[in-house]
Amino acid sequence: MKFTYYPGCTLRTKAKQLDIYGRKSLEALGVDFEEVKEWQCCGAVYPISRDEVATKLSAVRTLNSAKVEGEGKLLTLCSACHHVLKRVNGDMKNDENIRFKANNYLALEEEYAGETDVIHYLELLRDYVGFDNIKRAVKNPINKKVGAYYGCLLLRPSKELAFDSPENPTIIEDFIKAIGGTPVIYGMRNECCGAYVSATNKEIAVKKSVKVTDDAMGHGAELLVTACPLCMYNLTENGNKKVPVYYFTELLAEALGVKE
Amino acid sequence: MDKLEQVKLVKERSGTDARKCMKCGKCSGRCPAYNEMDVKPHQFVSYIEKGDIDKLLNSKSLYTCLSCFACVERCPRGVAPANVIEAVRQEVIRVQGENKIQAEKVPEMIDETIPQQLLVSMFRKLNK
Amino acid sequence: MQRIGVFVCWCGSNIASTVDVKKVAEVLKAEPGVVISENYQYMCSENGQALIRNAIKEHSLTGIVVCSCSPRMHEATFRRTAESAGLNPYMVEIANIREQCSWIHKDMEEATEKAIILGRSAIAKLKLNAPLTSGESAVVKRALVIGGGIAGIQSALDIAEAGFEVDIVETSPTIGGNMAKLDKTFPTLDCAACILTPKMVDCAQNEKIDILTYSEVESVKGFVGNFKVQIRKKARFVDEKKCTGCGECMQKCPSKKGLNDFNMGLNTRPAIYIPFAQAIPNVAVIDPEQCLKLKNGKCGLCAMKCNVNAIDYTQKDEIIEREYGAIVVATGYKPISLENFNEYGYSQYKDVVTSLELERLMNAAGPSEGHLVRPSDHKEPKVITFIQCVGSRDTSGCGKPYCSKICCMYTAKHAMLIREKYPDTEVHVFYIDVRTPGKNYDEFFRRAVEQYGVDYVKGMVGKVYEENGKLMVQGADLINNEQVVIPSDLVVLAAAIEPSPTVRKIATMVTASIDTNNFLTEAHAKLRPVESPTAGIFLSGVCQGPKDIPETVSQASACAAKVIGLLAKDKLKCNASVAHSDETLCSGCSVCANVCPYGAITYVDKEFRLGGGKTELRRVASVNPAVCQGCGACTVTCPSGAMDLKGFTTGQIMAEVDAICKR
Known part of the structure; x- marks a missing residue:
């Protein structure tokens, strides 16, 4: 099976580690993948208003690329991209109005109706590679207490994202165990860090990020992992600055021995 | 614009049925930004159903909602308060001259490390 | 030529406000065969029935059509009316112009036209009706009660009291059900065990009652008055007769x-x-x-x-076969699984418990001998927070759409008992609405607030998380318009209740209908609340809908009264609309017997004359009219069209369809 790899804008600039280590790990795990040709930004936020179509088009283009270029398995790493792509894909599948208008505008060779599967890198590890296989491939176990930081975009709304239990998720904890770490469960792991308002309302972002990082530390976390460049930025800049935050792919690469 | 028309538009855009609300307040019990809001998540649902749009259009909550979907996730009646907040915000920023971010001011708002994804989000949420 | 009377009912304004009843009566009067057509405000009233009786006599009617409500409502009434005027009751047809017409249409013209068509259709069928007579069947004077909780116990005791034999079949190793687990009961706070165990003992000592615990109903055949039931007695590996319970x-x-x-x-x-x-x-x-x-x-x-050699490792499941005249379903409830409600931390934190778990924690016979301690460290909790409506009134797909009805009262009870026994403990209750209809119920709830100082917070909890060893309960306080976080030692969830998972299987076996929430449906929500639409099946307790102990006991006794009424009869009138086989067409293929749910069809070898003095021996179907329930499954299955149902013949149904299609 070949996956169509979608890095998204931030992974080429500020979140390079998420991308680079993600690719290295895929190679180490023997996952076949190819980057989307001429990809563009997913749109960064999912447009909730039912009358918004234009702001969904770039996501539809990417979804369609995966259908046309590859085997219809679109692999994403960034929580926000995953969130936007999965929900827009749901609209293309289920909302006749949006499907009609988007197709009308894009005038694709063949109409797109949500045929692509949007798969987050963590879902790939869980459902296609298997955490047991990762455990076997680990060369340098991460012998640390690691707090999983889910935030909001990965999990909610759970009916649309169907990613994991929205209030008691386990996927990142299972991942941490697989790479030899000890997961730390803490209440704020699925609370929003407030990243969206970090430039316009820094005070709130600081309050929320400090709450998350303090809670994780209070439960013994030595480091945090995230899949989201927004959370990474916000927790690092606006958190308590006492607990380092890593992208999960960086820890994976380290555990697999492919981090230079 | 006619108030009634505005209320109708907001309801349509939100895609949620405020009448399903049973006024349990779970959305507000769950909201991480509750203390930063003047109009609370459950009140967005209540005011839109009553047609009191002015309170919502002028609310500071439009800019403090974190769009984290906690309220949507937990509502026992399938109502989506965040969708109402978003629909009202659209109603505000779609008016000419109501953009909340001026591009020329962006450099002073940001630092080196800010991911561009945040900038795109900001413009998408606060400008039209 | 038949002489038909048509009677159009207004049903007050139920029909008359949407259907022009006078016009319907007028138009139908012109139908061939109709000699009189009347309309009246309430045809089911004494005056209305008198109108029908008089018309039958005066006009020597051979059949009547009543255009009124659903036949489920008043067919039996009008059949009795006809019979009292000397007409065969099966010469009555009902045209349903209420449920299937006036209630679902808005436009008067359209509704009137449809009512006329429905009337014509009933007339067309009536023309092919033949007088039918019912057979009789004997009643087995024994009842089966499925479920040994308080509902089943009460029904069994009442039935036995009237002198009939009763078997209680209970899946668990003891009777007592959920009530046996409770500490105290509202609104009087008497101990559940003190009022339940005497009833359990009464059951055991009553010679009319046979208790089959650790047993399940395996199959049910037959019909009202004559059920044949197979019961699986699961191997308990202990000889019940020898064991003395010494422990x-x-x-x-x-x-x-x-x-x-x-x-x-x-x-x-x-x-x-x-x-x-x-x-x-x-x-x-x-x-x-x-x-x-x-x-x-x-x-x-x-x-x-074991001193009495009661242990038997070789014991096997045993199948018992018994006959019953009536079956009481009393399968009860269980709290829902809380896997969809992790925001309250039930799977994550040991000190988040359900209300039923709290009952055990407070019960003198429970794991902590009545000393209320939290499960994690066995310390006394100093702050306890209750969350109501956990999974009730939830239409998001995570929980149940209905109100579980018992939670408001038991939560008030828990709060009160805790404040009484541990006055230093702070108690908070998050609620959406407090629902306390019932005698002395609201007074009870108010006592919790006014006398015991329980803090009721109007609003729901959004999240429970742990911080510094405390369970942080974050919720909305809608009255004070603020978000509160209450650091608690114990959190109690009032989980919604749902029908016992066994009920679906039981309902299928006894062909009782069930609603979308798996509650058994009653024959009539208001007028026949303890009977299933399936004759001979009765409903007791929560299997029919959420209810508390007083209500359950009332319903269980009402249910017993209905059972006693049935068992008191020696004979039951059978259904006259039974299947019969046209032997000249029947090929003896056995298809009908295979689909018959009542085992009413057998095969006989019969001699048929072929002409020229020759005869032929042929296998043909024969229907036992006392067993046939008239479901019609055989008539649609029969490949040669030999099977037909009296009162609903293929010819009659085609005549109805033709009348509807004809313009």
């Missing part, structure tokens, strides 16, 4: 790590156990999944220690 075996059993179901899994029990001290029967049972002897043949300690 010696429990002490000696080395495999002690089974979760104690009776204590909601809050502590453990041995592989051989008696569920609780007052269990009926007071007999041990072995959990085969846990017993070392049954699993790998190594142990046998209990058999060695």
Whole structure:
């Protein structure tokens, strides 16, 4: 099976580690993948208003690329991209109005109706590679207490994202165990860090990020992992600055021995 | 614009049925930004159903909602308060001259490390 | 030529406000065969019925059509009316112009036209009706009660009191059900065990009652008055007749790590156990999944220690077959699984418990002997927060759309009991609405607030998380318009209740109807609340809908009264609309017998004359009219069209369809 790899804008600039280590790990795990040709930004936020179509088009283009270029398995790493792509894909599948208008505008060779599967890198590890296989491939176990930081975009709304239990998720904890770490469960792991308002309302972002990082530390976390460049930025800049935050792919690469 | 028309538009855009609300307040019990809001998540649902749009259009909550979907996730009646907040915000920023971010001011708002994804989000949420 | 009377009912304004009843009567009067057509405000009233009776006599009517409500409502009424005027009751046809017409249409013209068509259709059918007479069948004077909770116990006791034999079939090793687990009961706060165990003992001692515990209904055949039921008595590996309930075996059993179901899994029990001290029967049972002897043949300690040789590792399940005249379904409820409600931390934190678990924690016979301690560290909680409506009134798909009805009262009870026994403990209750209809109920709830100082917070909880050893309960306080966070030591969830999972299987076996929430449907929501639409099946307790103990007991007794009324009869009138086979067409293929759910069809070899003095012996279907319930399955299955249903013949149905299609 070949996956169509979608890095998204931030992974080429500020979140390079998420991308680079993600690719290295895929190679180490023997996952076949190819980057989307001429990809563009997913749109960064999912447009909730039912009358918004234009702001969904770039996501539809990417979804369609995966259908046309590859085997219809679109692999994403960034929580926000995953969130936007999965929900827009749901609209293309289920909302006749949006499907009609988007197709009308894009005038694709063949109409797109949500045929692509949007798969987050963590879902790939869980459902296609298997955490047991990762455990076997680990060369340098991460012998640390690691707090999983889910935030909001990965999990909610759970009916649309169907990613994991929205209030008691386990996927990142299972991942941490697989790479030899000890997961730390803490209440704020699925609370929003407030990243969206970090430039316009820094005070709130600081309050929320400090709450998350303090809670994780209070439960013994030595480091945090995230899949989201927004959370990474916000927790690092606006958190308590006492607990380092890593992208999960960086820890994976380290555990697999492919981090230079 | 006619108030009634505005209320109708907001309801349509939100895609949620405020009448399903049973006024349990779970959305507000769950909201991480509750203390930063003047109009609370459950009140967005209540005011839109009553047609009191002015309170919502002028609310500071439009800019403090974190769009984290906690309220949507937990509502026992399938109502989506965040969708109402978003629909009202659209109603505000779609008016000419109501953009909340001026591009020329962006450099002073940001630092080196800010991911561009945040900038795109900001413009998408606060400008039209 | 038939002489038909048509009677159009207004049903007050129910029909008349949407259907022009006078016009309907007028138009139908012109139909061939109709000699009189009348309309009246309430045809089912005494005056209305008199109008029908008089018309039958005066006009020598051979059949009548009543255009009114659903036949489910008043067909029986009008049949009796006709019979009292000397007409065969099966010469009555009902045109449903209420449920199927006036209630669902808005436009008067359209509704009137449809009512006329429905009337014509009934007339067309009536023209092909033939007078039918019902047979009779005997009634087996014994009742089956499925479920041994308070509902089943009360129904059984009342039926036995009237002198009829009753069997209680209970899946668990003891009767008592959920009520046996409760500490105190509202609104009077008497101890559940004190009022329940005497009733359990009464059941055991009543010679009319046979208690079959650790047993399940395997199959049900037959019909009202004559049910044939197979019951599986599961192997308990202990001879019920020999065991004295001394409990010696429990002490000696080395495999002690089974979760104690009776204590909601809050502590453990041995592989051989008696569920609780007052269990009926007071007999041990072995959990085969846990017993070392049954699993790998190594142990046998209990058999060695048993003074009366009651242990039998070779015991097998046993199938018992019995006959009953009536069946009471009293399968009860269980709290829903809370896997969709992790925001309250039930799976994550030990000190988040359900209300039923709290009952055990407060019960003198519970795991902490009535000393309220939290499960994690066995310390006394100083702040306890209750959350109501956990999964009730939830249409998001995570929970149940209905109100579970009992939670408001039991939460007030818990709060009050805690404040009474541990006055230093702070108690908070998050609620959406407090619903306390019932005698002395609201007064009870107010006592919790006014006398015991329980803090009621109007609003729901959004999240429970742990911080510095406290459970932080974050919720909305809608009255003060603020978000509150209450650091608590114990959190109690009022989980919604749902019908016992066995009920679907039982409902299928007895062909009782069930609603989308798996509650059994009553024959009429208001007028026949304790009967299933299926004759001979009665509903007792929560299997029909959420209810508390007083209501359950009332319903259980009402249900018993209905059963007694049935069993008191020696003979039951059978359904006259039964199937019959046209022997000249029947090929004896057996297809009809295979689909008959009542076993009413057998085959006989019959001699047929072929002409020229020759005869032929042929196998043909024969319907036992006392057993046939007139479901019609055989008539649609029969490949040669030999099977037909009296009163609903293919010819009659085609005549109805033709009348509807004709313009």
